[in-house]
Amino acid sequence: MILTVTPNPSLDRTYEVPSLDRGEVVRATGERVDPGGKGVNVSRAVAAAGQRTVAVLPLGGAPGALVADLLDAQGIEVARVAVAGATRSNIALAEADGVLTKINAPGPELSAAEEELLLETVRAQSAGASWIVCCGSLPRGLAPSWYAELVARAHAAGARIALDTSGPALLAALRERPDVVKPNAEELAEAVGRSLATVGDAVKAAEELRGMGAGTVLASLGADGQILVDASGAWFGSARVDAVRSNVGAGDSSLAGFLIAGGNGPEALASAVAHGAAAVQLPGSVMPTPSDLDPAAVTVTAEMPVDRVLREPVS
DSSP states (O other): OEEEEOSSOEEEEEEEESOOOTTSOOOOSEEEEEEESHHHHHHHHHHHTTOOEEEEEEEOHHHHHHHHHHHHHTTOEEEEEEOSSOOEEEEEEEETTSOEEEEOOOOOBOOHHHHHHHHHHHHHHOTTOSEEEEESOOOBTOOTTHHHHHHHHHHHTTOOEEEEOOHHHHHHHHTTOOSEEOOBHHHHHHHHTSOEEEHHHHHHHHHHHHHTTOSEEEEEOGGGOEEEEETTEEEEEEEOOSOOOOOTTHHHHHHHHHHHTTSSHHHHHHHHHHHHHHHHTSSTTOOOOGGGOOGGGEEEESSOOTTOEEEEEEO
């Protein structure tokens, strides 16, 4: 069982549009409503793969109730933490050329009592979990050190932790040595405080994160692929993608694929790349099933293309 923790979940509405013209009436060609948040998406991807997952979520108001109903319909167990504020609603506009515009609401502010109840719910649900996956931004009311506290408590209980967050929350949590961290290129650059222009730059940044406390770094480089850096070495993975439809949740699908395959080594990286490549070819934040995966399109190598210039450099 994979337990996910999403402190700031959302109700996500995705509209597919031909193009986005400011100040004009834009008519959508497709619409989806999905439960959202990085940890929620990881649970959805794990469930789509046919494995058990439990999602710990602070939920409030009508949007929160709909999130729980949607997850229940997908066969995902929800450990609900009732909060006074309404769960946020986000909007994504997916253009035909693959450009995605997202509008993310701030979400409710959690009280001290709700914060402690969230931590206690994670503890109560973690028995028997192969991984605890902590993902996404922190809601108002939670300090940047909140993830660090969660990692420390989980490790004290003997659990393995995968963390996907950014900024001060990531840097604080690294001191508690999470087993896996999964930044994208922008988050990786922010964590080390410099720009990344090549795959080699990204590898060096991942190695620095390991020096700061991360056990394993699985980093998404967008269209350039993914890198995996751990105590035994570094690998580069990429996949052929025929057409990008939406990249919403693709990184979360990658993390789920990595953990489903054991969360260690090049085989797990290949699974992560396959899941991410499948996700970007699906609408909205639809998570891939095993039938959507194309392992033959995936390449994983220890011969790192360090001089390859990133198609989307980050500064």
